[in-house]
Amino acid sequence: MNQPLILIIEDEEALRRFLIPTLSGQRYQVLSAATATEGLAMARSHNPDLVLLDLGLPDRDGMGVLKELRSWSRKPVVILSARNQERDKVRALDQGADDYLAKPFGAAELLARIRVALRHTLQTDVAEPLLRSGGLSIDLERREVSLDGRIVKLTALEYRLLEALVRRNGKVATHRQLLAEVWGPGGEGNTHYLRIYMAMLRKKLEADPTRPKHFITEPNVGYRLNLETPGD
Amino acid sequence: MVTPPLARPILVALSSEAQSLRLIHAGCRLARDRSAPWIGVYVDTEGRRGTEDAEQVQVWMQEAQRLGAEVQTVEAPTLAQGLADLTRRTRAQALVMGRSRDRWPWARLGHSTADELQRRGLDTEIVILDDRTAPLEKDIPGIRLSAMVGTFLVLAVCTGLAWLVPREGNLSLVLPVYLLGVTLIAHRWGSAFGILASALSVLLYNFLLETPRFRLAAYHWPNLLFFLLMLLAAQLMIGLLRRLRDQAKEVRRRELHTASLYLLGRALARNLGPDDVAATAAEHIRRVFKARAWLLFPEGAGWITRPADLDVATLPAPDFLLPRLVLGEQVGDPLEPVPVGDSLCLSLTGTDQSEGVLRILPGAGEPLHPRTWELLKAFAVQIALALERLRWLEEARKAQLERATERMRSTLLGAIGHDLRTPLAAIHGAASSLLLPGDVHDATRRDLLTMIQEESDRLAHLLGNILDLTRLESGAIQVQKEWQPLEEVVGSALGRMERRQGVLPIRVDLPEALPLVPLDAVLIEQVLINLLTNAQRHAPGLDLDLRAWHEPGWVHLEVADRGPGIPAEFQDRVFDKFFRLPGSGEGGVGLGLAICRAIVQAHGGRIHAEGRPGGGSSFRFALPLDGTPPAPPEGAESIPHGGTR
Numbered sequence: 001m002n003q004p005l006i007l008i009i010e011d012e013e014a015l016r017r018f019l020i021p022t023l024s025g026q027r028y029q030v031l032s033a034a035t036a037t038e039g040l041a042m043a044r045s046h047n048p049d050l051v052l053l054d055l056g057l058p059d060r061d062g063m064g065v066l067k068e069l070r071s072w073s074r075k076p077v078v079i080l081s082a083r084n085q086e087r088d089k090v091r092a093l094d095q096g097a098d099d100y101l102a103k104p105f106g107a108a109e110l111l112a113r114i115r116v117a118l119r120h121t122l123q124t125d126v127a128e129p130l131l132r133s134g135g136l137s138i139d140l141e142r143r144e145v146s147l148d149g150r151i152v153k154l155t156a157l158e159y160r161l162l163e164a165l166v167r168r169n170g171k172v173a174t175h176r177q178l179l180a181e182v183w184g185p186g187g188e189g190n191t192h193y194l195r196i197y198m199a200m201l202r203k204k205l206e207a208d209p210t211r212p213k214h215f216i217t218e219p220n221v222g223y224r225l226n227l228e229t230p231g232d
Numbered sequence: 233m234v235t236p237p238l239a240r241p242i243l244v245a246l247s248s249e250a251q252s253l254r255l256i257h258a259g260c261r262l263a264r265d266r267s268a269p270w271i272g273v274y275v276d277t278e279g280r281r282g283t284e285d286a287e288q289v290q291v292w293m294q295e296a297q298r299l300g301a302e303v304q305t306v307e308a309p310t311l312a313q314g315l316a317d318l319t320r321r322t323r324a325q326a327l328v329m330g331r332s333r334d335r336w337p338w339a340r341l342g343h344s345t346a347d348e349l350q351r352r353g354l355d356t357e358i359v360i361l362d363d364r365t366a367p368l369e370k371d372i373p374g375i376r377l378s379a380m381v382g383t384f385l386v387l388a389v390c391t392g393l394a395w396l397v398p399r400e401g402n403l404s405l406v407l408p409v410y411l412l413g414v415t416l417i418a419h420r421w422g423s424a425f426g427i428l429a430s431a432l433s434v435l436l437y438n439f440l441l442e443t444p445r446f447r448l449a450a451y452h453w454p455n456l457l458f459f460l461l462m463l464l465a466a467q468l469m470i471g472l473l474r475r476l477r478d479q480a481k482e483v484r485r486r487e488l489h490t491a492s493l494y495l496l497g498r499a500l501a502r503n504l505g506p507d508d509v510a511a512t513a514a515e516h517i518r519r520v521f522k523a524r525a526w527l528l529f530p531e532g533a534g535w536i537t538r539p540a541d542l543d544v545a546t547l548p549a550p551d552f553l554l555p556r557l558v559l560g561e562q563v564g565d566p567l568e569p570v571p572v573g574d575s576l577c578l579s580l581t582g583t584d585q586s587e588g589v590l591r592i593l594p595g596a597g598e599p600l601h602p603r604t605w606e607l608l609k610a611f612a613v614q615i616a617l618a619l620e621r622l623r624w625l626e627e628a629r630k631a632q633l634e635r636a637t638e639r640m641r642s643t644l645l646g647a648i649g650h651d652l653r654t655p656l657a658a659i660h661g662a663a664s665s666l667l668l669p670g671d672v673h674d675a676t677r678r679d680l681l682t683m684i685q686e687e688s689d690r691l692a693h694l695l696g697n698i699l700d701l702t703r704l705e706s707g708a709i710q711v712q713k714e715w716q717p718l719e720e721v722v723g724s725a726l727g728r729m730e731r732r733q734g735v736l737p738i739r740v741d742l743p744e745a746l747p748l749v750p751l752d753a754v755l756i757e758q759v760l761i762n763l764l765t766n767a768q769r770h771a772p773g774l775d776l777d778l779r780a781w782h783e784p785g786w787v788h789l790e791v792a793d794r795g796p797g798i799p800a801e802f803q804d805r806v807f808d809k810f811f812r813l814p815g816s817g818e819g820g821v822g823l824g825l826a827i828c829r830a831i832v833q834a835h836g837g838r839i840h841a842e843g844r845p846g847g848g849s850s851f852r853f854a855l856p857l858d859g860t861p862p863a864p865p866e867g868a869e870s871i872p873h874g875g876t877r
Contacts, residue, residue, distance in 0.1 A: 086754060104692050106685075192748060192862045195716045202723070210723050210740045217724035219753035220712065 004118055007048035008032040009039030009065065010080065011058050015103075019052065022107050028114075036060035040068060047073070050117055053097075054080045055088055063092060070096040076117035086220040093174045093221070100172065100221075116170035131166065133227035136205055136214060138166060145205065152204050157182065161197050162205075165215070165225035174222040198223060239268035240325035244296065245315055246274045248285035251330045251361070252292040258361055259328045260299045268325060272296035272303040275314030312348040319349075319356050326357040379421035383429055386413045391436050406441060407458065411465060418470035419477070426470045430462055489607045492520045496611060500618035509622065510538035513615045517592065520611075521604060527580070527615070528589040530554065535589075542591075548572060554579070557589060569608065576600065578612040582620030590615060643810050651694055651821050655687035662687075697823040700758070701809070704830040711834045713750040715862050718742060718780055718787065721753050725760035726778075738764065741779045748861055749787050755831045756855075762824040763791040763851050770813075771795030771848065786854045794848040803841045828853070 006028045008019050016032050023030045031046060033039035036057045043051060051069060055062035062079070069077060079092045079100040089100045098117045101110060129141045135148035143159065145152050154162065164181045165173060179187045179194055187193070198217075202209040216224045244259035246252045256272065263270035274289050293303045308314030319327055329346065346360050390413035394406045410433040418426025437458070439446060499512045510527040517525035526542050528535045530550035537544055547553070557570055557579035569576035569592065578590040590612050594600050600608065662680040666672060672680075703709045719742055730736055760778070767776050771793035779790045798806060798813065805811050807829040810822040825841075832839040832853045839853035 104688075190862070192715045193865050195720055195748075196865060199717045199719055202719075208740075210719055210742060211726050211730065212723045216727060217720050217753070219721070219724055219757050220714075 003027050003029050004049035005029040005031065005046060006050045006052060006114070007039065007042055007046065008052045009036065009057065010052065010054040011035065011056075012054070015054075015080075019110075022110065023114075026111060036062070036065045040065060043069060043073070047075075049075055049121070050114060051075065051077045052080060052114075053077055055085070055092065056082070063088075063095065066092055066095050066097055074121075076121055078113055078117055089221050090174050090176070093172065094176055098171060112170075120168075120171060131169070131227050134213060135207070136227070138162065138227075140166065147205055147207075154201075154204065158197060158201055158204070161194075162201060165223065166227070169225050169227050172218055172222055172224045176222075178222065239266060240323050241302075242266070242268050242270040243315070243319060243322065243324040243327045244270060244272050244301065245311070245327065245329040246272050246289060246292045246296065247330070248288040248292075249330070252289075253295065255328055255330055255361060256292060256296045256299065256301070258359070259296075259301065262326065262328065262359070263300075266325070270301045271318075271322065271324070272301040273315070273318055274303075274305045275311050275318075276305055276307045277310060277314070310345075310348075312345045312352070315345070316349055316352045316354060319354055324356055326359055327354075328359045328361065330361050376421075379425055382421060383417050383425050383432075386417050387429060387432055387436065389413070390433070391440060394437070394441055397441075406437065407462070410437065410462065411469075414462070414466045415469050415473070418466065419473050423467075423470050423474070426466055430466050434458070434462060485603075489610070492516065492607070493610055493614065496614050500614060503618060503622070506619060506622060507538055509615065509618050513590070513611070514539060517608075517611065521592070521594070521600060521608065523592050523594045523600065525593070526591045527619075528577075528591055530588070546573070547591075553577065553589065554586065557586075569605065578608065580612055580616035580619060582616045584620075587616050587619035587623065640809065652691065655691045655694075658687045659684050659691075694821060694823075697821070697827060701823055701827050701830060704827065704834065709755070709834070711752045711755065711831075713752055713835070715748040715750050716753065718746050718749050718789075721751065721756050722760065722778065722780070724753070725757045725764070728757070729761060729764060736764075736768075736776070737774070738776045738778055741777065743781060746780060746782055746787065747857060748864075749855055749857060750859060750861075751835060751855055752831075755834070759828045759831050759853065760789070760791070762828050766824055766851070767791055767793040767795070767849075782857075785857050787857060788852060788854045790850055790852045792844050792848060792850040794844075794846075797843050797847060797849045798841055800843065803843075806841050807839065825851075 006023055008016060008023075008030065010016050010019065010032070011034050013034075016034070020030050020032055031042055031048060033042050036059050039051075039053075039057075042048075053062055053065060053069075057065065066077060066079075076098040077096070079089065079097045080103060081089055081092070081100055082103055089102075092100065098120070099113050101113055129139065131138045131140075136146075138145050140163070145154055145159075145162065160182045161178065164178055175191050175194055176188050179190065182197075183190065183193065198215060199209070202212055202215050206212050206214060214226050216226050218224055242259055242263050244255050246255060259270050259272070262268075272293055274293065293305075297303055304318070306314040306318050308317060315327060315329070318324070327349070331346075346358055349358060390409050393409050397405045397409075414426055414429045414433060417429040496512070496516045499516065500509060503509045503512055506527070506529070513527060514525045517523055527538045528547065529538070530536075533549055533551070535544050535547055535550065537547075553572065557577060569578045571577075572591070574593065576592045576594070578592070580587045580590050592600070592608070662684045666677065666680055700709075722740065722742060726736075726738065726740070764776060764778070774794045777790070777792045779792070781788050802811075802813060806813070807825045808822075809826045811826075812822045828851075829839050832855070835855050836858065837853055837855040839851070841849060841851050844850040
C-alpha cells in the first residue's frame, strides 16, 4: 500500500519547516500550502489521506475551510490551534474535525495523533473486539469489562458511554458528541450528567481515579480514551 | 472713562456687608430689565476700613464681575460724595444702594446717604433696598374680618378693665391698659389696625371714662396730651416690635437654610457615586422644597437620568437645554432657575465645567417661592461640587491605575527581559554548536538537543503565563463555570504534570462525598498546576499533599509542602506579580501565584498562603458553591434516553 498523503495547510513558515521533514522522515508523503485557497485547491486535486489544518489562516477563517472540506471529503482533519482556544477547538470538532493539536506540540504528540486519525479511517467504525491496556480489558463482543482479571459490572449507561469512547479510542470526543450519542438528541445541555458518569467509570476502571491513565480529560473540550492498541 | 454704550448705566453701591450680595442681584436684575450696563462701585472713605473689610469687598466685587458688572473703586471723603461724583461722571440712570443695618431710626430722618444724595440734586433714580425685608417680599395683610373683630374685642376688653378702675385721677392706671391692648393689636394684625386702635382708644377713653361721661370733651388739654403720647408710644413700640419680629424671622430662615445646606453637604460628602449623589440630592430637595428632583447627565443626544424613574423622551435634547442654561446663568436672573415645561432646571456648574443638570418638579399646586431660589441655587452648587469631587476622584484613580500599569509594564520588561534572554541564549548556543563543522559526539548531540527542547518549553511556559495574566487582568478571559466533580479537574491537572514528569510524590486526599463545584476546568487546572509546580520548586523531591474539603457554600482545596515555608511577612506578597522570595534563587518569574490569585478571584473565591504546622507552607483556596446545583441523575438506570431536560 502507498504511504499516506498528508496535506499541511499552515501559513507560518517556521512550523511548515518543522512539519514537513518530521512527517517525511516517517515516510509519509507531504504536501503543504500557505493559504486556505491554495490548500483547498490542493485538497481537491490530490485528495490527501489526512489534512493538518491551522485555524488561523490569513485569507480565510479556518472553520470555513473545514466546512468546505467536509462538504465533499470524509478524510480525517487534524486542527492545529493555539492554546486557550477551547471554544474554537470544540466548534471545529463538532463541525467534523477529527482531533486537534495545541501549539506548541512535540513531534511525538503529532505523530501519535496522525496515527490514530489514520487508523480510524482505515477500519471505519469497526472497533476491535478486544482491547487490553494495563490491567484493563474490554471485550465488545461479549460486553464484558474487567480490571486486573476481575469482571467489573457496569450499568447500561456506563457501558454505552464506554462504548462511545472506545469507538474513538485515542481521539478526542467532545461533550456534545458524547451526550448526543449516549443520551440521544436533546441531552446536550446536561454536561454534568456526562461528568458524573465519567467519574463513575473512572472509579470502576481506573487504579487511581485522581490520576487517570485511560480516561483523560481535555478541560472544557471533552474526553479522550487512551488505550494501547495492538497496531501501535 | 466710562463711555455709555447704549443706555446709561446702573450703579450698585457695594460695601463689605452681607447685604451687598442682594444689591448685586438686584442690580443685575435691574440692568437686565432695562438692557443697561451696570457698575459695581465701592467708595473707599480714606482707609477707614480694615483689611478684613477690604477682603470682603473684594469678594463682592468679584461676584459682581462674574455676573457681568464692571467694577470700580472710588476714593472720596464720604460715601455720598463718592457716589454723587461717580453718578455724575457716568450719567448713571439709577443708583442701587442699601440702608445700613445699625442705623438709629432718627438717622433716617434726613441724614442718610440717600437723603444727602437727593439734596445734591442728582438726576438719577435712587433704589434703596431695605435690609430688614427681602426685596421680593410684599407682606401687606389686607383688611380682614377676623382682624377687625379681634381689634374690637381687644379694645372692648381694655375698656372693660378700665371701667373697673376708680374714677378721678385714674389716667395713670388706664393708660397702660390701652397701651398694652394697642401694642398687642399692632403686633398681631399690623400697624394699620394699631393706628385704628389708637384712635378708637382715645375716643373710648374720652367718651366712656373721662368725666363728664358719655360726652366728647376734646378741649381738655390733658386729654390731648394723652392722645398724643398714646399714639407716639404705640407707633414706636409697634415699629420696634415689627422690626424685631422680622429680624427673628429672617434669622430663623437663614438658620434653616444654613442647617439644610450643612445637612446636604455632609450627606453628599459621604457619597461614592453619581447614583448616591442623585439619591441624596433628591431626598434633601424633597424634604426642604417639597419638590421632586432628578440629576440629568448628557449622553450623546439624550440624557441619563438619576434616579432613573424619569421619561427621558419628554426632555429637550442636551444640545438645546445646556446652552440655554449657560445663557440663563450669564445673562438671566442669577437666582432664577430656567423653566422647562412644568419643571425648573439649574445648571450644575462646578469650578471648571458643567457636571450635569438639576431638574426640579415642584409639587402639584405649589410653585417654588422665589425666596427659596437662593437656597436652591446653593443646593445646586453643593451638588455640582459633589459631582465634581467624584469626577476628580475617578480621574485620579484612573491616573493612578495608569501609573500602576506603567510601572507594571516596566517591571515586566525588566523581569522578562532577563528571563527571556537566558533560554534564548541557551537555545541559540546549542543550535550553533550543533551546526559547527565536524563530528559531534552522539551523547553531546543529545544533550544539546535536550537542552534546546527544555529551554524552549521554559520560554513557552513563561510567555503563556504573561499572556494569561494580562488577559485575566484585562478581563479578556471569561470564566465559564460548569458544575463538575472536583476529582475531574484534579485528575486532569495531575495527569498533565505526570505525563510530562513521570509519577510525582503527591498525596491526594479527596473525600468521597464532595458536591459538584461550579468552576472553569481549564483555569482551575492551571491554578492546581501552578500551586503544585510552586511547591515542587520550593520543596524539591519532598512529598506534597493535595487535599479538598467542603463546608456549606464553599469548597476548599489545599496544596501543602514540607519545604522551608514562607516567612510570615511575605505570606500576602507571594501572590503579587513578579514577587520572588528573597534567596529563592532560580525558578519562575513570580507570575504563577499571581495567576492563581487572579483566577480564584475571578471565580469569586479567595486564596491565601500560610505556614504549615510541623514545617512547610500551605496554599489554600476556596471556591464558592453559588447558584443552584443541577439536578443529579436519578440513579444510573432511570435516565430516560433523550429526555434529560
